[in-house]
Amino acid sequence: MTAEEVVTAPRRQSRRGASFRDAGPPVALIVIFGIFAALSPQFRSIDNVQNIVDAAAVLAVVTCGITFVLMMGSIDLSAAGVMGASALTVSLLVANNRNDNDFGLLGILVAVLLGCAFGCLSGLALVLLKVPSFMATLGVSAIGLGVATLMFAGVQPNISDAMLESWAIERFLGFAYLTWIAAACILVGWLIQRYTRLGRYAYAIGGAEEVLTLSGVRVKPYKIAVFTLAGAFYGLGGVMVTSQLGAGLVQAGDGYDFSAITAAVVGGTLLTGGRGGILHSAVGVLLVMVLTNGLVQVGVSPYWQGGVEGLIVVAAVAAAVIPQRRRNQVVK
Amino acid sequence: SSEQAGGEDTSASEAGCKSADVRLVGQVRNESNPYEASWLAGGDAFAQSVGLKQERLTYDGDSTKQQEQISQLLAGDTKCLVMNVLPNGDSDTPPIVKGADQAGAYLVTQWNKPADLKPADYKTWISHITYNGVESGQQIGDALATAIGGTGGIIALQGILDTAAAKDRFAGLEASLKKNSGVKLLDQQAANFSRAEALTVTKTLLTKHGDNVKGIWAANDDMALGALEALQQAGKAGKVAVVGIDAVPDAITAIQGGKMTATVSSDGTWQGGIGLAIGYCVATGKLKVADIAADNRAFFAKQFLVTKDNAADFAQPKSNPADYECGNVFNRVAGPLT
Amino acid sequence: MSAVPALEVRGLVKHYPGVKALDGVDLIVRQNEVLGLAGENGAGKSTLLKALVGLVAPDAGEIYVRGEPVKLRSVVDAADHGIGMVFQEQSLVPNLTAAENIVLGSEGAAVRRGIYRWDAMRRLAQEQLDKIGSHIDPLARTDTLTFAERQMVEIAKVLRIEERSQHPPVIILDEPTSVLESKEIETLFAQIRRLREFASVVFVSHRLDEVLDVCDRVTVLRSGQSVGEVATAGAVPRELHRMMIGSTGSDDHYHENAAAPVTAEQPRLSVRGLSGKSFHDIDLDVAAGEIVAIVGVHGSGREDVCRALFGAEPTTAGEIRMDGKKIDLPNTRAACAAGIGYVPAERKIEGMVGSMSVAENMTLTKQKARCTGPFVAPKKQATLVDSWIRRLSIRTPNRDTAIGRLSGGNQQKVVLARWLVGGDIRLLLLDHPTRGLDIGARSEVYRLMRELAASGVATVLLADSLEEAIGMADRILVMNDGRVATEVACPSGGKPSPLDLVKEMV
Amino acid sequence: MSTPVAVRPATEPATVKSGPRPVERLTGFMPLIALVALVAALTIADPDFLTQRSLTAAARTAAPLIVLAAGATLVVLCGGIDLSIAALASLSTVLLALWLPDLGGLATPVVIVVAAAIGAVQGTAHVLLRIPSFIVTLGGLSILSAVALVVSGAGTVRVVDDSPVKWLDLYVAGYVPMSFAVAVIVVALIAVVLKVTPLQSWISATGYSESAARLAGTPVDLVKIGAFCVSGACAGLAAVMLVSRQFSGGPTMADNLLLPAVAAIVVGGTAITGGHGSVWRSLAGALVVTLLRVGLPIVGVPSAYEQILYGAIIVVAVALTLDRSRVSIIK
Numbered sequence A: 001m002t003a004e005e006v007v008t009a010p011r012r013q014s015r016r017g018a019s020f021r022d023a024g025p026p027v028a029l030i031v032i033f034g035i036f037a038a039l040s041p042q043f044r045s046i047d048n049v050q051n052i053v054d055a056a057a058v059l060a061v062v063t064c065g066i067t068f069v070l071m072m073g074s075i076d077l078s079a080a081g082v083m084g085a086s087a088l089t090v091s092l093l094v095a096n097n098r099n100d101n102d103f104g105l106l107g108i109l110v111a112v113l114l115g116c117a118f119g120c121l122s123g124l125a126l127v128l129l130k131v132p133s134f135m136a137t138l139g140v141s142a143i144g145l146g147v148a149t150l151m152f153a154g155v156q157p158n159i160s161d162a163m164l165e166s167w168a169i170e171r172f173l174g175f176a177y178l179t180w181i182a183a184a185c186i187l188v189g190w191l192i193q194r195y196t197r198l199g200r201y202a203y204a205i206g207g208a209e210e211v212l213t214l215s216g217v218r219v220k221p222y223k224i225a226v227f228t229l230a231g232a233f234y235g236l237g238g239v240m241v242t243s244q245l246g247a248g249l250v251q252a253g254d255g256y257d258f259s260a261i262t263a264a265v266v267g268g269t270l271l272t273g274g275r276g277g278i279l280h281s282a283v284g285v286l287l288v289m290v291l292t293n294g295l296v297q298v299g300v301s302p303y304w305q306g307g308v309e310g311l312i313v314v315a316a317v318a319a320a321v322i323p324q325r326r327r328n329q330v331v332k
Numbered sequence B: 001s002s003e004q005a006g007g008e009d010t011s012a013s014e015a016g017c018k019s020a021d022v023r024l025v026g027q028v029r030n031e032s033n034p035y036e037a038s039w040l041a042g043g044d045a046f047a048q049s050v051g052l053k054q055e056r057l058t059y060d061g062d063s064t065k066q067q068e069q070i071s072q073l074l075a076g077d078t079k080c081l082v083m084n085v086l087p088n089g090d091s092d093t094p095p096i097v098k099g100a101d102q103a104g105a106y107l108v109t110q111w112n113k114p115a116d117l118k119p120a121d122y123k124t125w126i127s128h129i130t131y132n133g134v135e136s137g138q139q140i141g142d143a144l145a146t147a148i149g150g151t152g153g154i155i156a157l158q159g160i161l162d163t164a165a166a167k168d169r170f171a172g173l174e175a176s177l178k179k180n181s182g183v184k185l186l187d188q189q190a191a192n193f194s195r196a197e198a199l200t201v202t203k204t205l206l207t208k209h210g211d212n213v214k215g216i217w218a219a220n221d222d223m224a225l226g227a228l229e230a231l232q233q234a235g236k237a238g239k240v241a242v243v244g245i246d247a248v249p250d251a252i253t254a255i256q257g258g259k260m261t262a263t264v265s266s267d268g269t270w271q272g273g274i275g276l277a278i279g280y281c282v283a284t285g286k287l288k289v290a291d292i293a294a295d296n297r298a299f300f301a302k303q304f305l306v307t308k309d310n311a312a313d314f315a316q317p318k319s320n321p322a323d324y325e326c327g328n329v330f331n332r333v334a335g336p337l338t
Numbered sequence C: 001m002s003a004v005p006a007l008e009v010r011g012l013v014k015h016y017p018g019v020k021a022l023d024g025v026d027l028i029v030r031q032n033e034v035l036g037l038a039g040e041n042g043a044g045k046s047t048l049l050k051a052l053v054g055l056v057a058p059d060a061g062e063i064y065v066r067g068e069p070v071k072l073r074s075v076v077d078a079a080d081h082g083i084g085m086v087f088q089e090q091s092l093v094p095n096l097t098a099a100e101n102i103v104l105g106s107e108g109a110a111v112r113r114g115i116y117r118w119d120a121m122r123r124l125a126q127e128q129l130d131k132i133g134s135h136i137d138p139l140a141r142t143d144t145l146t147f148a149e150r151q152m153v154e155i156a157k158v159l160r161i162e163e164r165s166q167h168p169p170v171i172i173l174d175e176p177t178s179v180l181e182s183k184e185i186e187t188l189f190a191q192i193r194r195l196r197e198f199a200s201v202v203f204v205s206h207r208l209d210e211v212l213d214v215c216d217r218v219t220v221l222r223s224g225q226s227v228g229e230v231a232t233a234g235a236v237p238r239e240l241h242r243m244m245i246g247s248t249g250s251d252d253h254y255h256e257n258a259a260a261p262v263t264a265e266q267p268r269l270s271v272r273g274l275s276g277k278s279f280h281d282i283d284l285d286v287a288a289g290e291i292v293a294i295v296g297v298h299g300s301g302r303e304d305v306c307r308a309l310f311g312a313e314p315t316t317a318g319e320i321r322m323d324g325k326k327i328d329l330p331n332t333r334a335a336c337a338a339g340i341g342y343v344p345a346e347r348k349i350e351g352m353v354g355s356m357s358v359a360e361n362m363t364l365t366k367q368k369a370r371c372t373g374p375f376v377a378p379k380k381q382a383t384l385v386d387s388w389i390r391r392l393s394i395r396t397p398n399r400d401t402a403i404g405r406l407s408g409g410n411q412q413k414v415v416l417a418r419w420l421v422g423g424d425i426r427l428l429l430l431d432h433p434t435r436g437l438d439i440g441a442r443s444e445v446y447r448l449m450r451e452l453a454a455s456g457v458a459t460v461l462l463a464d465s466l467e468e469a470i471g472m473a474d475r476i477l478v479m480n481d482g483r484v485a486t487e488v489a490c491p492s493g494g495k496p497s498p499l500d501l502v503k504e505m506v
Numbered sequence D: 001m002s003t004p005v006a007v008r009p010a011t012e013p014a015t016v017k018s019g020p021r022p023v024e025r026l027t028g029f030m031p032l033i034a035l036v037a038l039v040a041a042l043t044i045a046d047p048d049f050l051t052q053r054s055l056t057a058a059a060r061t062a063a064p065l066i067v068l069a070a071g072a073t074l075v076v077l078c079g080g081i082d083l084s085i086a087a088l089a090s091l092s093t094v095l096l097a098l099w100l101p102d103l104g105g106l107a108t109p110v111v112i113v114v115a116a117a118i119g120a121v122q123g124t125a126h127v128l129l130r131i132p133s134f135i136v137t138l139g140g141l142s143i144l145s146a147v148a149l150v151v152s153g154a155g156t157v158r159v160v161d162d163s164p165v166k167w168l169d170l171y172v173a174g175y176v177p178m179s180f181a182v183a184v185i186v187v188a189l190i191a192v193v194l195k196v197t198p199l200q201s202w203i204s205a206t207g208y209s210e211s212a213a214r215l216a217g218t219p220v221d222l223v224k225i226g227a228f229c230v231s232g233a234c235a236g237l238a239a240v241m242l243v244s245r246q247f248s249g250g251p252t253m254a255d256n257l258l259l260p261a262v263a264a265i266v267v268g269g270t271a272i273t274g275g276h277g278s279v280w281r282s283l284a285g286a287l288v289v290t291l292l293r294v295g296l297p298i299v300g301v302p303s304a305y306e307q308i309l310y311g312a313i314i315v316v317a318v319a320l321t322l323d324r325s326r327v328s329i330i331k
């Protein structure tokens, strides 16, 4: 039928890969960067750009984890607790002032695995007890903080592990090791998202979970696996914070849960699932960091900073959705 | 409807409770930072010294949760209840005070209270203890000025903006700046008393002001320690002077190691013990509220500037049982609250 | 043909709260045959078929695969026994590529140790698509495909069963044709005939001519029981119909006798130069009591015109008049207020609120009909809803049953009733109103449409098939590429032939 | 115009009976059962807990949380989420404290109206700009916090003469705290209004299937804005309760109530994805959350274990209360 071909042909091009509706966040990033660069000479200095990217490292790793969960249409608020627990764990396992442990990399691995365990716990609560992820992860976060407090036991563990300390200090090509670790996480995340069944299923679960069941896919193990994967990223995030602060803090993950969700959503990942991904989130993280940094650089009063940031985030998201607005579209 | 259901007749009987009947409660924000952990440890130590146990309450820095805990606590048996409370903010003190007063529970508060709320107006609110934030802010400001040789730019890391501690300390810095006219405040940002936030904010400010930054004034040691990490990561360790307040163990170590310039001691262990001690002495009748000097009802406790010279003295927080004897409880009064 | 049936079902029973969906069904699927399954809406066809792929756990009864009794616990279980199904409601993951959807659940060589091999996947998918002669790009995201294209993907997907099972497969198609056009249906039938060479097929459709066309044998279900079996050779739809509902339907399927002549002098709806994203310069008049059908191929834009007339799609130019008065349709509220009603094609997503009750779904729009003042009057609502349940013979345990639990046809009746309960409807926009309805229910919908027309309601119909358009309409508009290509009068007695229309459509 | 449609009467009349089945009834009571179980557990841990004074205190404590959660429940029912309630309540405490000296008793309604208006503005932004409510209200949270900080001069605003809000500290019939009574009345009011008007249908339809609701002519946008408006008003009322309890307003006073409020909604069994739930459930949920917040430390659970227990119990509570028959997919 010729008519059909005529009609459908122009739509074909946008079917594969990124379509222009994904262009909003990167454009917003460039625009905001441009505005700050114009307003403040210090902002556009190489040093500051390095600083922005370095400062984004931990958030980027946490956001990697949360992105997979958001892609499924679930939500994860456990980052704060998991990071606290992993921070304490790693600081007590590598060389530190509290005990004689010096497990080095092994300690880091254990902390990441602990993160996995907490993630797995969230996943199990969701899948077996059928508790919505919002609540399951909130509960796990509380448990993580409790565990961290137990390990803290009143005395701040300071790390003296040379390797872990060097992550935050040593630089390669101008960026801190931590930044390279974050970059590696983004790469790994992207590969998982694009080339593994886990990643594609996470995406599919956000698209139409019931269909997967109809197709004979057992969804539950994948859900648990996604939360576990996210937990691993949070665990690593906790380790990175410990490296930065030189000490294991129970509060290591404070605020990262909501910042990571904000970053992911600003980057174009939908909270309802099924759209977005790691690269979107990476853009979102940069956008958020550029904002926080830029507002300080141009000298916005500390009283107003939070408010201005909130306003710009809303405006950025609003601007980004303009090209995809439809009359009967559902926005939750 | 009638007013006040729960309250029994609450004219606080100053008649003594038996020591064993006294219920000791220490309430702080959380158990997950060194300062408050040492506070609770101090409380435990005192309680043990009189053969009791301290009930620990923590409220995660959540004002509403603190109020909720207090009102639940006051709904129980309050006859010989002694509370040593760290109110989350100024605004949290009035309801705690009014509640305790109605229930007849003995109360010592620390750090935060509105200026016009005075223990002297209440029967069972025995005392309010705090440190002179203006003074400590100024002391470390001066120490910082000296350390950078009297001239140069500094940046300031503020605490949680709506707390009295943050405001007083910053006022102290401003006073110090007036005195040291060579010192210039390049920038000030809030890092909410948090080590992690201080790290990011300091890094940003360091790129913003570059080598103009000669010193960093932090409203507490946690932020100072965060700033130290930022300096290290920026390759400026040792080139910028850092001062803080609180004298937490890590800060003392940093001072001993020459990484930090100064801090001001606020003795968490002592605070945790002394609040309970004062309450215990009153509850058991060894002290009478009426007999307590007006200046001791709300006072600044002694604080010390800690520098490399005297850091060793503060390295190990120790609780001295003699401090808690009913005759000595007001030994550390540095002056009445102004 | 071997003696052992490929699949046999004995005495299958399934209870749902308030209904006995299956009441001891027997079914035999022989090897290398196409078995038709016919029955009214809610007769239990989908339930039976779901039991055959392990999605519904029967309360009693046995299933035998090639003579062996089996317990099917999941789709995977069923697939391992060589049973696969295309579901009545589309079941593709919209944000995955067509290729992924095709291999979903049995990736084979496309995924090794959890790692995707996109090339292998594309190849696998292409093979499947080639089988059905579809030119869909395997790496296109499924949500960019049209409804019909998606249906082809589903069929391509179920054909994977061939590779998966070493036994001759049993492929179940639950109403695969309800959203396809005639050309695609032909392709599908060719596939089914090809499949018969090595597999058995179970085919469900409410279009009895199709059933008779493609099937070797038809089993008829009624109220969860098998009530008979017909060999299709020489059978006529009438006979099948009789078995389904226990009486022969009337000859006058489209109730043309009830068609009242259109007399109104002023058009009820008058559209001039309406343009939007996918349609341009549409002129359309519908008189009170008139039924106007719009036909066109996929993407002709007729659906968007309908939505625009309901204020659910933005327009860029043109004016709309109702009874001579110019109206503005910024949103669906305005359209409702103007007496316009709309029955969307995608019932499950857009037509109804699945977990709300029949009563609530029915009164969702015309709240006034169940309220006294601003308050809901439960008595009034009950009387109203029950009367409509009876009038349209909606099969539901009661008015408080969640609409999602009804069969498709009954759901559609509730959705239709939504616009009628207010008694103030002036223009009805019906987008595939009989999609998925059984022949009896369809006939009732037609009768209903006639009666509404007789009482002065103007109707715009996007018909399920050309026959339906011709049968029901007084006038047919042919749309092509977003424009009205031509208009064909279609009076009772002087109906055009489908062929005339098809010429204009392409 | 009226359209008589006389369709042939059905051969078999539809069976028409109604009323929920016993199982469905039971799930409706689950939040209450969870509440009773929790009180029992706390009483076992510390027998002193089950006294009239203690329960009265808990009820009084729970009041602001109940009101906050009740308002936000409407937004959740519509399928959205309101993360700004706590920040809005904080801002409202500041405004109330600032306006009490001038406006006196009038300050209370004025603050509630202002809060409702702020809620409506957020709802409008959500609806018109088509951005997820999560983001709008997260942005709202930061903006409102900043405004509160600036308006209050980054400090506590004392209320010297608190007589206009003092009535909230009274007791009804000697035992029931006035603030709790007000909270229950608010919940009852919302519940009744929803039940007797088409609003219930509209909200559920919007929450379950927005596109279907819209195509059925439901005023989806208005319903959503209304929900945000009520949520804002409730935040304002919660602020009044907080001021009457704290004798002051503060720019971060209620901030920490956000997660407990959301927890209360979910513990009540309302589906976080929208559509199914009720304000009554949130009332029970708020009581459960309050008991967990204050009960655990009071009966002597150490801080670290308290957090672990809180996490575990809240997950189990949700597992009990959620009515899964209505929600097919749990996200």
Ligand SMILES: Nc1ncnc2c1ncn2[C@@H]1O[C@H](COP(=O)(O)OP(=O)(O)OP(=O)(O)O)[C@@H](O)[C@H]1O
Binding pocket: C016, C017, C019, C020, C021, C039, C040, C041, C042, C043, C044, C045, C046, C047, C048, C088, C395, C405, C406, C407, C408, C409, C410, C436, C438
């Ligand atoms: N999940 C369910 N819960 C409750 N009742 C159900 C459920 N699924 C089906 N039913 C009921 O079982 C009966 C049979 O439904 P089924 O979907 O099998 O009919 P069908 O023959 O496929 O009809 P249609 O031709 O409309 O697709 C109907 O009365 C329906 O209401």
Ligand SMILES: Nc1ncnc2c1ncn2[C@@H]1O[C@H](COP(=O)(O)OP(=O)(O)OP(=O)(O)O)[C@@H](O)[C@H]1O
Binding pocket: A007, A011, C146, C147, C148, C278, C279, C296, C297, C298, C299, C300, C301, C302, C303, C304, C305, C481, C482
């Ligand atoms: N010229 C066009 N360019 C781009 N998109 C188009 C064009 N025409 C139609 N479309 C889009 O194609 C989709 C299909 O159009 P529509 O559903 O209106 O056609 P239809 O005739 O109703 O098809 P069907 O027979 O399947 O119902 C719509 O989403 C529409 O936006």
Ligand SMILES: [Mg+2]
Binding pocket: C045, C046, C047, C088, C174, C408
């Ligand atoms: Mg069916």
Ligand SMILES: [Mg+2]
Binding pocket: C303, C345
């Ligand atoms: Mg169409």
